[in-house]
Amino acid sequence: MVNNIKDNIFDLAIDKFNKNKEIQLEVEFEEREINVNGFRFDKLVKFNYQKKGLLYYVEIKQNINNTIIALLLQQKKNLKHPILLITRYVNNNKADELKKNGIQFIDTAGNTYINHHPIYIFIKGNKPEDNILKNKQHRAFEPGGLKIIYTLLCYPDLIKRPYRYIAEMADVALGTVGWVINDLIELGFVIKMGDRGRQLLKKVELFNRWCIEFNEKLRPKLLINKYAGPKDWWTQYKLNPEYAQWGGEVAANKLINYLKPQDIIIYADLKKYKDIIIDNKLRRDTDGEVIFFNRFWKVNGNNEFKEIVNPILIYADLINTGNQRVIETARVIYEKYINRHIR
Secondary structure, three states: OHHHHHHHHHHHHHHHHHHHOOOOOEEEEEEEEEEEOOEEEEEEEEEEEOOEEEEEEEEEEOOOOHHHHHHHHHHHOOOOOOEEEEEOOOOHHHHHHHHHOOOEEEEOOOOEEEEEOOEEEEEOOOOOOOOOOOOOOOHHHOHHHHHHHHHHHHOHHHHHOOHHHHHHHHOOOHHHHHHHHHHHHHOOOEEEOHHHOEEEOOHHHHHHHHHHHHHHHHHHHHEEEEEEOOOOHHHOOOOOOOOEEEEHHHHHHHHHOOOOOOOEEEEEOOOOHHHHHHHOOOEEOOOOOEEEEEOOOOOOOOOOOOOEOOHHHHHHHHHOOOOHHHHHHHHHHHHHHHHHHHO
């Protein structure tokens, strides 16, 4: 089902490109799901133009956001061939952003950025068809499933435990675990190994997809409110990890001291976050730099990071910003804390 949707997006985008332009791209060959430096691209494609072959690593997404762009930017530095992003629709702002960052794209509306000698094309402003390629998502990547996946990424051996234990750790209903695990099995992220129980597979791919879906689907639902406060109040204030933990740029600063925070993200329990507001004289401000999110996991007394959230969540927070300095910090955290853990 997923591959069919991606194939449809690919075919529609290429057809639209060839229909509306004097330049025609003919697909000579394509290789599915090619793994490069631990990142799994959807295709390696060779296009023929005149007598020249244009090779691309192709990434196909139904929709794009800051997280997807950040992940592609991290990959493009060390690739043999350029990336071609193919998607349903790229709006004007995202078209400019992709062009600025050297990420080539084609969408199903005819918007295009191709910069591969001897071709240079930049088209934006075309509107998508409203009813194109709407589909049902796998439930594993809906909010309840994303909570479970996060817990499994933090504690991969948890996949071997009974469903009730997974439900308790992820703070979800027991019935949710069954259909999420079944989805993950269908998608190839979990395998049953008989007497040895279940095992988590393709953890790097699962991690990347979780980051994208978390920022798009779960994170907005967790927002409690935004506040403003005294300058650098966070530097001296100690959170009680039982009730709240630093996320985002503050957590990154405390973890690797590589970044001066601009936004102050706190993941807190709903019943306790107001104590932090009172202690620090924070005032509600829709444009404030202090952002409270509802903590969506069960606190583990053995958490080695204590006052800050797990680096997996710090990374997801950082790459959602769209700020290149912040995204570079995310890369450092990935290499130092996440890479060895999920591999």
